[in-house]
């Protein structure tokens with residue numbers, strides 16, 4: 136199972152089942168991307184979030200009067216946030232962003248926090264962008280936020296696992312997160328169209344120390360598309376009838392290329 140292009144929905148769900156219980160402890164403290172989305176969108180607007188996960192973005196948008204539909208294909212991820220999302224008035228729609236067909240249109244379609252990087256092949260990237268375009272209302276906007284290319288994305292390297300943080304869970308356990316990224320070079324060349332698409336294996340390891348001293352380990356390894364640059368995204372958008380309006384390099388609007396994120400705001404070209 137070392138070929139990321141053979142990665143199946145079941146493989147993905149297995150990895151997400153290991154991550155989901157720790158997702159909010161891990162990513163919950165992130166708020167700058169939510170603040171940016173609150174600035175971009177307006178009260179009363181309809182927002183479709185693709186890959187909404189536990190509702191980290193969807194819930195605060197809904198609590199601030201956006202009408203939010205949250206789509207995700209993972210039962211594990213939706214399970215973590217389902218009650219919170221329903222309480223906040225989010226419309227939760229289990230589904231796959233590569234083939235979604237809702238009978239509704241939106242002022243905003245959002246791929247938040249690196250969700251787009253879960254799309255490993257050209258075919259899946261294009262299918263999801265077409266889904267996004269199809270769900271845009273007249274004058275609607277698309278936002279995609281992903282990790283900017285880094286030199287070590289494409290350097291074959293020994294996979295060194297590093298500690299990212301130590302935090303206390305709500306249950307009072309001390310939890311340590313460690314992670315590593317390994318380039319899956321040469322392994323993903325299943326299709327000529329995908330030759331230029333670097334994919335990395337990401338490992339997340341969460342160790343929870345119970346008060347007895349026993350350590351419970353959750354381990355997940357999953358592929359992510361890395362080193363996706365703005366030029367490539369501009370090409371994908373054009374093929375799907377979308378036109379970029381703004382590019383940013385961070386959640387506080389640094390110019391693209393000056394930060395750790397790449398964020399594009401686009402509209403339908405028709």
Ligand SMILES: C[S@@+](CC[C@H](N)C(=O)[O-])C[C@H]1O[C@@H](n2cnc3c(N)ncnc32)[C@H](O)[C@@H]1O
Nearest residue numbers: 186187188191207208209212231232247248253
């Ligand atoms: C990095 S998480 C982001 C979650 C949330 N947007 C946030 O910012 O906290 C990516 C999410 O995308 C979902 N996802 C991946 N592939 C998907 C697909 N094909 N269709 C729908 N959701 C998908 C995963 O289940 C996961 O919840």
